[in-house]
Amino acid sequence: MLILNNAEVTKLIDMRECIAALEDAYRELAHGRSVSAVNSDAITPGCLHDTIYQFKLNGGVIPNVGIAALRLDSDIIKREPRRQVKLALAPGGRYTGLIMLFSTETSEPLAIFPDGIVNPMRVAAASALGAKYLARPDSHTVALIGAGWQARSQVMAIVATHEVRVIRCYSPTAERRDAFCREMQHLTGVKMESCDSAERAVSGADIVLCATNTNETLFFARWLKPGMHVGTIRGAELEPAAVMQADVLAVHERKLSGASAVAKSVVLAKDRMAIPGVDIERLPTLPEIIAGMVPGRTTPQQISCFLNLRGIGLQFAAVGAVIYRKALAKGIGRELPTEWFTEDEVS
Amino acid sequence: MLILNNAEVTKLIDMRECIAALEDAYRELAHGRSVSAVNSDAITPGCLHDTIYQFKLNGGVIPNVGIAALRLDSDIIKREPRRQVKLALAPGGRYTGLIMLFSTETSEPLAIFPDGIVNPMRVAAASALGAKYLARPDSHTVALIGAGWQARSQVMAIVATHEVRVIRCYSPTAERRDAFCREMQHLTGVKMESCDSAERAVSGADIVLCATNTNETLFFARWLKPGMHVGTIRGAELEPAAVMQADVLAVHERKLSGASAVAKSVVLAKDRMAIPGVDIERLPTLPEIIAGMVPGRTTPQQISCFLNLRGIGLQFAAVGAVIYRKALAKGIGRELPTEWFTEDEVS
Numbered sequence A, B: 001m002l003i004l005n006n007a008e009v010t011k012l013i014d015m016r017e018c019i020a021a022l023e024d025a026y027r028e029l030a031h032g033r034s035v036s037a038v039n040s041d042a043i044t045p046g047c048l049h050d051t052i053y054q055f056k057l058n059g060g061v062i063p064n065v066g067i068a069a070l071r072l073d074s075d076i077i078k079r080e081p082r083r084q085v086k087l088a089l090a091p092g093g094r095y096t097g098l099i100m101l102f103s104t105e106t107s108e109p110l111a112i113f114p115d116g117i118v119n120p121m122r123v124a125a126a127s128a129l130g131a132k133y134l135a136r137p138d139s140h141t142v143a144l145i146g147a148g149w150q151a152r153s154q155v156m157a158i159v160a161t162h163e164v165r166v167i168r169c170y171s172p173t174a175e176r177r178d179a180f181c182r183e184m185q186h187l188t189g190v191k192m193e194s195c196d197s198a199e200r201a202v203s204g205a206d207i208v209l210c211a212t213n214t215n216e217t218l219f220f221a222r223w224l225k226p227g228m229h230v231g232t233i234r235g236a237e238l239e240p241a242a243v244m245q246a247d248v249l250a251v252h253e254r255k256l257s258g259a260s261a262v263a264k265s266v267v268l269a270k271d272r273m274a275i276p277g278v279d280i281e282r283l284p285t286l287p288e289i290i291a292g293m294v295p296g297r298t299t300p301q302q303i304s305c306f307l308n309l310r311g312i313g314l315q316f317a318a319v320g321a322v323i324y325r326k327a328l329a330k331g332i333g334r335e336l337p338t339e340w341f342t343e344d345e346v347s
Helices: A006-012 A015-030 A118-134 A149-161 A174-188 A198-202 A240-244 A286-290 A314-330 B006-012 B015-030 B118-134 B149-161 B174-188 B198-202 B240-244 B286-290 B314-330
Strands: A040-045 A051-062 A067-079 A084-086 A096-103 A109-114 A141-145 A166-170 A191-194 A207-210 A229-232 A248-251 A259-262 A304-307 B040-045 B051-062 B067-079 B084-086 B096-103 B109-114 B141-145 B166-170 B191-194 B207-210 B229-232 B248-251 B259-262 B304-307
Touching (some): A006 A314, A015 A314, A051 A314, A051 B040, A051 B051, A051 B067, A067 B067, A096 B067, A109 A314, A118 A207, A141 A198, A240 A304, B006 B109, B006 B314, B015 B051, B015 B314, B096 B314, B118 B314, B149 B174, B166 B174
Parallel strands (some): A141 A166, B141 B166, B248 B304
Antiparallel strands (some): A051 A067, A096 A109, B051 B067, B067 B096, B096 B109
């Protein structure tokens, strides 16, 4: 049983490997050879005022890479009017999110590591795969709305799937946006332009990526142009009319929410994923498009839209398999006795 | 982060503590102050011929004991005509089933240990609570059908809730049944009688406990007597007419199966929990009865039946809280650095 930390995970996978692993896993999924566990959220009131405790379980099994993965989040969340903030209350001011890998050949636990690197990486990798199959291949100008950790990963992912010449970034705070642009230009070598409005960022863009933590509309239908591709990680980011006008529309997974179990006294916040008037369950999925079961974009003039609204537990198995294989090959991580995590009792 | 093994877990909890912990947790659940995560099963073909790989995730959160728990099973299962057999393919010929505890106050991981002791214990504790609230308090004669690991726990549990004078046990193999009776009589001090037919075991019993791994009917309606209580851990064990004739009928949880995700090529075995003609979703639950929201038995003549067909993830939080508290108090287990299982990345 291998224990890895985030610094090690960072060294063990890059965005191109992550995208390739997901692309393979999605093909397996579409053909019914791999599965995602049903996302489960268990939510109770938190101990502190105005907080909730959220216990999230995701999982997936991919037999052809021999891996089953659990992703578990134990989160204390403070609810603010326009967003939710996770509190770092674990010792040392830390968060608790874990990925655990198991062998489908022997059942044994193989590795455990935090989810903080993989989580935004797999979200962005799915967005970039959406763009790969739905956006024009000759898309060179990207608009990015957001300058947080999700936006950061979106940049790393889109430059891996497209020959991006410029990324025009908007987020409300100028200072933060400028710093983000400098950092990402340095990291990727791609020109980053800081824009003082979303509309300015979007103007002339081939691909628009919304990657924020907001409950408010950021992208409006009137900004759509023929040939444009729009991606979102929160349904609330897009004006519903913009989604309705897309000629090619796909969703990451048809189930919008997981199977929730919520304590009676918790009043859930508004679902930031739902898009009024859009029936997610009738849309084709990215895995179906990747597997060639449903067409993606067929003409350069089409407007396309990818709704990356909910993760698939299987992503953690796909990405975890790469990390585990490379950790073994490079001798990275701390080994614990596997028998600490197995048993001779059958039950 | 505490690592415990099964030998340590055995020392840290006994059946009375387990039953008491569940009773409290069920009251919290009925009042909407705690929740079970939605059981999730992800199933794919296994690597070996005629096997499946099953990745099971259960969980629960009980704020008043400060614990969230995951129970995870990574199982390779061989399907035989009349039963399913888990294969011990982890190194050393071992199985993989884990319970992991988290703090609802800080989010941090607290402990990880195998599930082999807790699993049958919590099943039997729920059955015994069913008997506590549904059987006659003056029940002294118990019939037990089965002599495996589930039956073993059922004995330990029923002697904790009732003043049992004799347990009349039937299972098909005489040698195994006799050995089981000798062992359980030695362990509990309660007289065990080995019976060569189920009907003989049931004759004169106040409480009948079916605890087998079969797909076949073991208990028939014609054996019912006024005042009798019947418990089952598999719907298939009872003739449906026996369930229909119960005056007081309750189920552990209304959802019969978890949220399953099954790879296309896997043909699922017959559901051994379903009882033809019985609509589980309309039955009262044990937690509701414990909380006094629904009456249990009201007269000595009633026939009662408890369908302990599916676990509740919350059981692992309830029992885990006791184990963790006592492990800390007694200084039992191996400590790993908590920061190996937490992170400073928010995601």
